[in-house]
Amino acid sequence: MTEKKHVTEKKSATEKKDAKESRETDLAARLSASLAAAVEKAGGGVVRVLGRRAPSSGVVWSVDGLVLAAHHSVEWDEGIEVGLPDGVTTGAELVGRDPTTDLALLRTGAQGLVPPEWAEPDSARVGHLVLALSRPGRAVRASLGIVSVRGESWRTPAGGRVDAYVQTDHARHPGFSGGLLIDTAGQGLGLNTTGVLRGASLAIPAPTIRRVVDQLVAHGRVRRGFLGIGTYPVRIPHGLEAAGGQATALLLVSVEPGGPADAAGLRLGDVLLSFDGHPLAHPSDLLPLLDETRVGAEVSAKVLRAGEPRDVHLTVGTRS
Secondary structure (H helix, E strand, O other), X not given: OHHHHHHHHHHHHHHHHHHHHXXXXXXXHHHHHHHHHHHHHHHOOEEEEEOOOOOEEEEEOOOOOEEEEEHHHOOOOOOEEEEOOOOOEEEEEEEEEEOOOOEEEEEEOOOOOOOOOEOOOOOOOOOXXXXXXXXXXXXXXXXXXXXXXXXXXXEOOOOOEEOOOEXXXXXXXXXXXXXXXXXXXXXXXXXXXXXXOOOOEEEEOHHHHHHHHHHHHHHOOOOOEEOOEEEEEEEOOHHHHHHHXXXXXXXXXXXXXXXXXXXXOOOOOOEEEEEOOEEOOOHHHHHHHHOHHXXXXXXXXXXXXXXXXXXXXXXXXXXX
16 A cells, blocks of 8 residues: 555656646747747848948838938948848938937838837836847847846937936847847837947937937937037135035136137136036036037026126027
8 A cells, every 4th residue: 555655656746747847848938939929020120231341230210211220330421231121132321320329320212111119118127038139141130138237317428318228138249239129029129239338238219219310310410509618627716616606617728719608708717617507517517418409598507707606698509
């Protein structure tokens, strides 16, 4: 009786182990099929871009032929070609580029292209599985990774404004930049690039792309505010701190003749304390305040001249 019970228990344990292995195999098979379906769904929105010696990737932006690429991967302004998902290669015109967000916009004559379906910007979470799609050759290339960082809105080292972004642990394989980052449902999370932050694989999110594309279509570039000044951070003399209301500010070391600052009466040697109510201690404090939304706007600033604080009003310009 005891031996029979032992055999029964051993058989039951074996059956449970087999069932567990079967469930694990089934789970892996379902995940594998899901990832393949995601690539198939989004792959038609990824193209090959020939804008330098080595091919890179691009993402279809509109059905009427607009294609996104990574600025640093498009070295040429002319002679650009785009390899479409159906294998056809077509010429492309550079609409414009924004080096500060590493985005370039191309226009092809192709019709009926299929843009990816974009996910909600906040849908990606740290730890989520994601796929990086590229097309360095005729076929789509996919690599699996995870979201390693979910960043907030920030300024790139070049001064571009990027909305909440995604950083991944993907290897930077050939053709990675300009490709598409997707979730496991095949929805786009952003345009992949290694050209914004050294050593990092980032995805520029859809809200940033839309804002930049609108500017490139309208102006061929992203307009940014311009004052026509050169500045240097300085400490305000101890006796003048009370007058200025702060310990550090920006000394004007150059004022461009005919520029917005010159028109407002600013002079060499003035000390810029604040701009639009924001205290200034370093040139990097001013840069974010000169985005496209302030072009053409009248803005108040406070300067220290000959030890006396003064309020001035400037109309923010833009470089032609």
